[in-house]
Amino acid sequence: MDIRFEDAEVRFAGRTVLLPVRLDLTERRIGIIGLNGSGKTTFARLINGLVRPSKGRILVDGLDVTAEPDAVRRQVGYIFQNPQNQIILPIVRDDIALGLKNSRLPKGEIEFRVQAMLERLSIGELGGRRAHELSGGELQLAALAAILVTEPRLLILDEPTNQLDLRNRNRVLQTITSLPQQLIVITHDLGLLDGFDRVLLFDQGRLVGDGVPADVIAQYEALAA
Amino acid sequence: MATKDIVLAALFAAIIILLGIVPAISLGFIPVPVTAQSLGVMLAGAVLGAKRGVMATLLVMLIAAIGMPILAGGRGGIGVFMAPTTGYLIGWAFAAAVTGYLAERLITPEQTGLTQIVYFFIASVIGGIVVLYALGITWVAFFTGIGLSKAFLGSLIFIPGDILKAGIAALAGRAVMVGYPLLPQRA
Amino acid sequence: MKTLYAEGDSILHRASARSKLVGLLLAGILTFLVTSIPLLIGLLVASALLLLSTRLGLKDLLRRLVPLAVTISILCGLTMLLQTVETGIISLLRLTLLLLVSTAVTATTAISDVMDEITAAATPLERLGLLRAADIGLAIGLVIRFVPEVAERYEVLRDAHTARGIRPKTLSLLVPLIILTLRDADEIAAAIDARGVRR
């Protein structure tokens, strides 16, 4: 998809948290890095209209996100920084099915797709579990399943490996690497960005770096030093 | 209806349900269960305002109606709407509405802390005691044939406990407003 | 969370949720039209048989009936003392009858079936533009999800009090509990919107 920022700027309560950005994102694998509070989440949330620009606009495949958030959200999946907040229904399987509720698919087909999705992420055994009992890694995968089942064309992941042990981190890494979708990944885990097409670096609400992973990561390391 | 209003009402309904599980404030011996749950109802109005407060109490009633034992003492099921004490349950929605409405009207951010606490107390007493009892007593009187005046006298035993709850609701309502203001302002 | 539905295959289990709920409502209205004590006793026996037909165990039955039965007995006892004995007996019969029938309906009707009936009943309100029927199911799902989380948070707050040597009191627990709980509302609402659940 083609994500175009036209001088989008964000202010919260009079404080500018994102300075005007103008850029075009079309690559298949895009990373976003930067220090805590630098504006990464705010930037990413502009793409599906969870944050509205105070100035400027964002176009996703030509659709203005502020004007048509629903149309954009049907194509853009977003996994929250804290997936706990994203689980809506108590049982994992029901929560995943929720995303298909508006699809008018027959009940049996919904059940089939939910099960297939659980198995694709090798979490078939989690279907009947209560979401609030899951560990951080299981929760991350359950949240991913709930979004992937709606087949978005673009997937935004906000720190997907944060809180995960090494095994689960690698499991999530492997899963997202194999996804056919276009991806935008916010992360402090720089190893995730291997093979990415483009990385953006934010600092104090300003886009300060934009290029191939090696260059931008070097810039980030210099900035953090 | 904004999604956030639904979420706030659902979160508060969960708090009211939890208050039915934690140890009850026990006072008197008349068999209307006295728990912190009606404290939760006053707070729903005081913290969320009338509309969302009513939604929270309606959600608790619906969840009881579909057959979950979430009311104080583990009661639940459709039968709680056909019992002599049903007036006190249905009355929750009216209690939250009146408490919330009064809180929205009376309280502004500029007032001193003490003024706010007093107003929250007045709102909780009128909504959570006067209105709730009016409905509850009428229902008991009708369902048992005991007569209004006698049902009224019998329920006086609960008033001290409920005044205490209104006091707690006032202090908590004001403290929550300082930490996380949600009460819609009415001019 | 626990439910009061008890699985089984009795006649009542197989009856539709709508017929049971409408039947219960009619029973409620009819009971209050009947004033003859012998007739009420007959109806009471019939409703006891109805409840027994659900094949609930004795212990389970007692657990379901005792709390409200106590309330009913005391209130009707008072009515007998303060009004006439006849008024008290009639109330006792009526209220016990309703307790038995509603307990039978609750025990034999699955939660999802009652939910469907509530959603159906809300559809006229939806046409009036008062609410969206689908939101009811969403909201109830949210509450059921939140209860264990709020309970956990309550435990954590109590432990935090104890760890810092403060005796946990209703007020000092309630305030942080409410703030911490409601603070999540923005994120959860954002997630619901992002996932396009309400369209």
Ligand SMILES: Nc1ncnc2c1ncn2[C@@H]1O[C@H](COP(=O)(O)OP(=O)(O)OP(=O)(O)O)[C@@H](O)[C@H]1O
């Ligand atoms: N709803 C809000 N209201 C006010 N300020 C906000 C809000 N959301 C974010 N901010 C502020 O905007 C700035 C950028 O926040 P953002 O969440 O985008 O940072 P981030 O780069 O994702 O940080 P982290 O790595 O810690 O997740 C921060 O200073 C934050 O406090």
Ligand SMILES: [Mg+2]
């Ligand atoms: Mg962030």
